[in-house]
Amino acid sequence: MGRWMKADVYPLVAAMTFVTGMCLFQLTRNALLNPDVRINKAHRRTAVLENQEEGEKYAEHRLRKFLRTRPPQVMPAINRFFSDNN
Known part of the structure; x- marks a missing residue:
């Protein structure tokens, strides 16, 4: 450099x-x-795609399922440390 x-x-x-x-x-x-992106001509011809299963699979990916079970805190250990009443 x-x-x-x-x-x-x-x-x-x-x-x-x-x-x-x-x-x-x-x-x-x-x-x-993304199921809403139409690259090939076969999908572009149809005005409304019937792909609810594909859209559900795209929207509910593994990371979102994992984060749904986690508490909504960025650093839970630090939050517990500062909020303890000891």
Whole structure:
């Protein structure tokens, strides 16, 4: 990298690379798996697709099912530590 990139910029580059990767992942996921995206001509001809099962499978993925059973806290251990009445 040499003289044109300072060490102060590395965290910014890492964060931007991570965010760009997340955006590319979401765009690819939507283009390939979303039931509302119609790439081939056979699906584009029909005005309303009858694909409720496919839409349910897309909307209720494994991560959402896992997070539904978890408490809605970002850091539960820290929350318990500061909210204890000891």
